[in-house]
Amino acid sequence: MAERLKIASQGQGLAIVFIHGWGLNSAVWQPCLLQLVDKFQVITVDLPGFGDNHAYSIQAYTLAELAQQVTKAVAKPALYVGWSLGGLVASQIAITQPEQVLGLVTVASSPQFMARDNWPGIKADVLAMFHQQLAEDTEKTISNFLKIQALGSPSIRQDVKCIRDLVMQRQQPQRQVLDAALQILATAQLSEQLSTIQRPFLRLYGQQDSLVPKQVIPLITALAPQSQSYLFKQASHAPFISHQQEFLTVLEDWIAKQFGTAS
Structure with a gap:
């Protein structure tokens, strides 16, 4: 096995690490990176079993291990931007390895x-359905997941096509990896640890997101009062695709305020 995960790095300046969501890969960030590479060092990493790290296996597919593998590959303090599952990984890094984190941005996470109980989120039967579908047809499951991510977006067809075209550029994950990553989504519980994050912390949400419903925003604000949040109107689970320019403006303005980097 390779010693560490492959990463891709472009540009110079503040290092920003982008972590993708479940079932996909780092290619999903490409449209955004094209507009950031002239101002920052943009680093993308495929999680173990995904994309360019399709053949990279780890003994225990856990949130803690993913966090360790990512920081080992990046090997320097950076601003972490994590989408969905990637937001969990980035949050885990900020909680357990704060010396590696300059700031944290979670997107639809x-x-x-x-x-x-009173926590809004994905229903247990939906996760069970995905586990069952994975065993029957992996490709169809990912396709269905893409549609769910775009539900509620006024540009749903374009969003799904854009994401699919991007991620299909890379090797697709095996069912076992998808199952293990899905289990992380089903069991992760970082709520009580959010208050320990002392780095600049921005949370981004989509108003129409069915996977991370907007009702969760005030609950997370109460858990992490030191953080800031922003809601993309009419966006679903992938605001950096459907509302790309607004996403970049919000991100760069926040970076400028936190790190003095010109946007």
């Missing part, structure tokens, strides 16, 4: 994705 939650410290716990599953709906529990």
